[in-house]
Amino acid sequence: MPTSLPKLRISSWITKGDVVLLGFAIAILSGVFMTFWHNDGHGAEVVVYVEGKRWARLDLFQNQELHVHGALGSSHIRVLNGQVRFIDSPCPNKLCVHTGWLSQGGENATCLPNRVSVQILQSDPRFDSINF
Secondary structure, rough: OOOOOOOOOOOHHHHHHHHHHHHHHHHHHHHHHHHOOOOOOOOOOOEEEEOOOOOOOOOOOOEEEEEEEOOOOOOEEEEEEEEEEEEEEOOOOOOHHHHEEEEEEEEEEEOOOOOEEEEEEEOOOOOOOOOO
């Protein structure tokens, strides 16, 4: 013979104090997030590396285009309105091109086959590592 389970009512086991405590915890976590993670990490300079050696250091707000010669050929890099990206590269998969525009401190794009990379510098980067 099946027994029926008693119906639990949320209002019977959550008190007003629980609601206040939950609201306080959400407010504290939101403040911590805004303070430590969601800062404006816009970079000011970009560094271009070829085979691990610094090739150029550029102002991110000076619009320009570069042709950087790497192991496979010439990579085309564009700096425009505070952003940088690979426009074209001789690598087979074009992962560096598909990375898109970079603007935040600490971001980078690398063309491994051509051994060319760009990295945005900032004194306080938005993040220090990313796992894929």
